Amino acid sequence: MTSSPAETYIRKIIRGWAETAVMPYRRNYDEDWNDHRLIEPAFKALMVDLGFQKALIPAEFGGWNFGNTDYLATASAWMFEEVARADSGIALAFGVCYWPMVMVAVKPHINRRLCAEFAPLFVDSDKPAYGVVAMTEPQGGSDIENFDMLHGRTIKTTARRDGNEWVINGHKLWPTNTGGLADLFGVVCTTQPGSEKEEDVAYIYVPADTPGVTQGNAYEKAGMAADKNGDVWFDDVRVPLRYRAHGPGLDSLYFKEVLTLGMMSAAYSIGPMMNVYEILYEFCSQKSLNGKPLKEHDAIAAELAEIATGIEVSRAALFRLAMMLDRPDRYGPRWSPAMLAQARLTKMFAADRCLEGCGKAMEIMGTYGADRNWDVEKHWRDLKMGQLYEGGKQLAQMDTARFFYDCETL
Amino acid sequence: MKEEESRGAPRGYFPYPKEWLDAESEGIAESVKRWADLELIGKRLQFRENFEHQMKSFKVLAADMGLHGLIWPVDLGGTGFPLPGASSTLVRVYEEIGRAEPGIGYVSAVNVALAAALLEEEAADDELKARVAPAFCGDGDIQLFSLVLPGLGTAGGEPRTILSGREVQAVVRGDGDGWLLSAEGARPINSGYNASVYAVIASTPDGLGIAFVDADAEGVERGELLKTTGLSVSLNADVTFNRVRLAKNAVVPIRSGFFRNLSAWIRLLAAAVAIGSAMDVYAIVRDWADNRIIKGKGLLRDNPMDAAVLAQVAMDIVESRSLVHSLARAVAIPGGFGIETSEDLYIMSGILSVRVLENCMHAVNRAMELMASAGYAREWHVEKHWRDLKTMQVYIGGRTPVEMEVAGYYFGSDII
Numbered sequence: 001m002t003s004s005p006a007e008t009y010i011r012k013i014i015r016g017w018a019e020t021a022v023m024p025y026r027r028n029y030d031e032d033w034n035d036h037r038l039i040e041p042a043f044k045a046l047m048v049d050l051g052f053q054k055a056l057i058p059a060e061f062g063g064w065n066f067g068n069t070d071y072l073a074t075a076s077a078w079m080f081e082e083v084a085r086a087d088s089g090i091a092l093a094f095g096v097c098y099w100p101m102v103m104v105a106v107k108p109h110i111n112r113r114l115c116a117e118f119a120p121l122f123v124d125s126d127k128p129a130y131g132v133v134a135m136t137e138p139q140g141g142s143d144i145e146n147f148d149m150l151h152g153r154t155i156k157t158t159a160r161r162d163g164n165e166w167v168i169n170g171h172k173l174w175p176t177n178t179g180g181l182a183d184l185f186g187v188v189c190t191t192q193p194g195s196e197k198e199e200d201v202a203y204i205y206v207p208a209d210t211p212g213v214t215q216g217n218a219y220e221k222a223g224m225a226a227d228k229n230g231d232v233w234f235d236d237v238r239v240p241l242r243y244r245a246h247g248p249g250l251d252s253l254y255f256k257e258v259l260t261l262g263m264m265s266a267a268y269s270i271g272p273m274m275n276v277y278e279i280l281y282e283f284c285s286q287k288s289l290n291g292k293p294l295k296e297h298d299a300i301a302a303e304l305a306e307i308a309t310g311i312e313v314s315r316a317a318l319f320r321l322a323m324m325l326d327r328p329d330r331y332g333p334r335w336s337p338a339m340l341a342q343a344r345l346t347k348m349f350a351a352d353r354c355l356e357g358c359g360k361a362m363e364i365m366g367t368y369g370a371d372r373n374w375d376v377e378k379h380w381r382d383l384k385m386g387q388l389y390e391g392g393k394q395l396a397q398m399d400t401a402r403f404f405y406d407c408e409t410l
Numbered sequence: 411m412k413e414e415e416s417r418g419a420p421r422g423y424f425p426y427p428k429e430w431l432d433a434e435s436e437g438i439a440e441s442v443k444r445w446a447d448l449e450l451i452g453k454r455l456q457f458r459e460n461f462e463h464q465m466k467s468f469k470v471l472a473a474d475m476g477l478h479g480l481i482w483p484v485d486l487g488g489t490g491f492p493l494p495g496a497s498s499t500l501v502r503v504y505e506e507i508g509r510a511e512p513g514i515g516y517v518s519a520v521n522v523a524l525a526a527a528l529l530e531e532e533a534a535d536d537e538l539k540a541r542v543a544p545a546f547c548g549d550g551d552i553q554l555f556s557l558v559l560p561g562l563g564t565a566g567g568e569p570r571t572i573l574s575g576r577e578v579q580a581v582v583r584g585d586g587d588g589w590l591l592s593a594e595g596a597r598p599i600n601s602g603y604n605a606s607v608y609a610v611i612a613s614t615p616d617g618l619g620i621a622f623v624d625a626d627a628e629g630v631e632r633g634e635l636l637k638t639t640g641l642s643v644s645l646n647a648d649v650t651f652n653r654v655r656l657a658k659n660a661v662v663p664i665r666s667g668f669f670r671n672l673s674a675w676i677r678l679l680a681a682a683v684a685i686g687s688a689m690d691v692y693a694i695v696r697d698w699a700d701n702r703i704i705k706g707k708g709l710l711r712d713n714p715m716d717a718a719v720l721a722q723v724a725m726d727i728v729e730s731r732s733l734v735h736s737l738a739r740a741v742a743i744p745g746g747f748g749i750e751t752s753e754d755l756y757i758m759s760g761i762l763s764v765r766v767l768e769n770c771m772h773a774v775n776r777a778m779e780l781m782a783s784a785g786y787a788r789e790w791h792v793e794k795h796w797r798d799l800k801t802m803q804v805y806i807g808g809r810t811p812v813e814m815e816v817a818g819y820y821f822g823s824d825i826i
Binding site: 027030136139140141142143146149150153154173174219220221222223229285286287288289290291292293294297298299300303359362363364365366367368369370371372373377380381384385387388389391392393394397398 | 561562563564565566567569570572575576577597599636637638639640641646702703704705706715716719771775778779780781782783785786787788789793796797800801803804805807808809810811813814825826
């Protein structure tokens with residue numbers, strides 16, 4: 001693929017950061033899952049020192065304006081892929097920092113009042129600003145992401161209007177950038193529990209230091225140490241009415257766009273596989289079987305070809321998706337079922353192929369494949385998580401089938 | 411069979427050929443099951459992957475309960491379960507261990523496989539067996555053997571002896587009335603960091619041998635502890651043997667049949683561990699599916715799409731169990747399944763172990779999909795089985811080398 005000057009420039013910056021701030025240290029990230037003593041400086045270097053946490057914010061509020069351009073998705077793909085090449089946990093945390101602001105900082109639905117209020121957190125700070133989309137709840141797993149079927153019916157977190165304030169109560173699980181990190185929540189909640197009317201779904205911003213917000217401890221996971229997740233409780237949390245992103249009907253509409261853009265997480269699978277390819281190239285050139293370099297064995301070469309194919313086709317699918325998302329004039333709005341299906345299938349395909357390719361790489365490497373010193377096993381653990389989060393494979397299958405086959409009861 | 415009303419499978423019902431196990435064998439398996447439940451499964455949330463607890467439990471199993479002495483002759487301190495007939499018993503036992511802790515299962519399997527291959531090896535004399543037996547049959551601290559098998563070589567490096575396509579990692583040369591063992595950064599398949607003895611397949615002036623090297627012998631240099639994906643009980647490290655001096659009887663000449671036989675035992679027992687691991691994941695995901703409400707109204711198990719995934723978990727286990735018990739029977743009755751030579755057994759064990767490990771990985775992967783984030787959360791323990799299984803899969807060898815060997819065996823392909 002050819003690169004634009006902007007892409008070349010941004011990739012070069014991120015690669016320089018990755019080579020110096022992440023890759024020499026990432027083998028010790030697993031033990032750093034709770035403290036982030038190693039991870040936090042690397043994240044700060046990316047977000048603050050290099051300024052990437054400004055990327056989405058409109059220029060008039062001091063950001064890089066990506067949300068107000070025709071290349072938001074494509075630029076996200078470059079950035080996410082390149083960061084994930086070094087560490088997909090950092091890439092996920094990075095992407096999710098933007099995620100809650102998609103509701104108000106992306107054209108054509110920029111909410112200037114809320115941008116003015118929250119942009120300083122991202123553009124005028126000497127520490128990383130951890131954004132969070134608080135979505136998943138204990139009782140239903142990915143039900144909330146299953147929006148086109150359930151229309152918010154199972155949401156238990158409530159927003160009750162009281163004078164000039166929203167009063168929020170509920171319990172969320174698993175949001176990225178929690179476990180004590182969060183600075184700003186975008187809370188998916190309902191104004192009418194049990195309602196299937198999409199206008200009753202509300203998306204309300206809650207600064208993490210608001211009284212009544214409690215973040216639980218981080219969960220210990222198979223990988224992705226940089227992605228901290230925990231419980232979050234909202235107990236009679238009061239925020240101004242203006243913190244609701246857009247209002248009845250529009251919150252749910254643009255939340256679908258949040259879900260769709262979230263599927264750019266396909267890049268979090270492809271980036272690591274680009275690194276696995278680099279490692280595998282070196283390994284299969286250096287190591288031998290029956291006296292011949294591994295890559296010169298036809299049977300192993302066939303496996304290597306499968307791995308390369310998985311990366312290339314996944315990448316092509318990702319950039320195709322990005323192109324479609326960046327051209328709503330041609331392909332329809334990003335919140336449409338068509339775009340959600342395209343995004344779901346792309347993420348599902350990339351996550352499956354990359355995980356499968358990484359598993360093959362480990363097998364080719366034998367005992368070295370399970371050895372952290374070669375970094376492949378770390379990517380494998382992270383890739384599995386990438387396959388499972390955001391509703392996982394089954395929800396992606398249902399959203400895809402629903403669109404392509406006009407299914408009515410899934 | 412007469413037609414009956416469907417009763418549904420009892421929880422955890424994965425049939426295996428019970429007529430191939432006698433009451434004593436079932437009793438042993440039941441004891442190991444109790445050990446698994448009490449020592450490990452019941453204490454998971456408390457101890458997670460705590461190495462001290464794992465080794466304490468391992469000692470109870472291997473030494474106090476006598477698993478590692480099971481196949482050794484009574485006159486050498488063992489229980490005297492005869493080989494190769496003990497294979498079905500061992501498979502049942504290793505299934506139970508795998509259910510609780512695949513790492514213990516794997517390390518134990520490698521050690522018991524070494525013992526089985528040695529006991530069956532004609533070139534291993536009684537003196538050697540008597541010397542090795544106390545490590546398996548004692549009731550004190552566990553004495554672990556770390557196995558250094560042929561593996562990958564370095565492209566462009568010094569030519570090495572090839573055994574079944576793999577490069578022999580160590581060389582033994584004569585030195586007066588003894589031997590000198592040399593290897594640079596050899597990669598064991600288990601316990602390289604904390605073993606008491608290394609069992610190293612090496613090239614010798616006369617062909618091949620297996621060298622037994624005390625871990626504290628002069629010239630043995632252990633590398634740093636490797637951090638591995640799973641099998642945390644198997645503390646591993648690369649090992650350099652820097653002209654380690656060995657007594658004459660510390661190196662036993664072996665035939666290629668020894669390596670094949672040893673590999674077959676490792677594959678058989680590791681596959682049994684894998685099945686146990688998948689069975690425990692079944693139990694966990696069954697609880698999940700029994701209690702998880704989706705779409706605000708129905709149980710996850712009653713959703714047709716999710717039920718299809720659950721079915722695959724069960725199908726993988728049923729198929730795998732059938733394959734492994736058949737392999738155990740083939741080992742138990744030489745010639746009984748038409749498997750006459752060590753090559754026949756080696757190929758069959760390769761085919762079946764690859765299939766079983768892949769099946770079990772598939773089962774666990776699918777279970778994780780249904781559990782989503784809980785699938786990769788450490789507290790649910792499924793991800794540990796997944797890491798352990800993958801590690802075991804790459805440690806005993808993946809699909810491609812086996813495919814090369816199978817092509818050679820069935821089609822005469824000259825590729826490895």
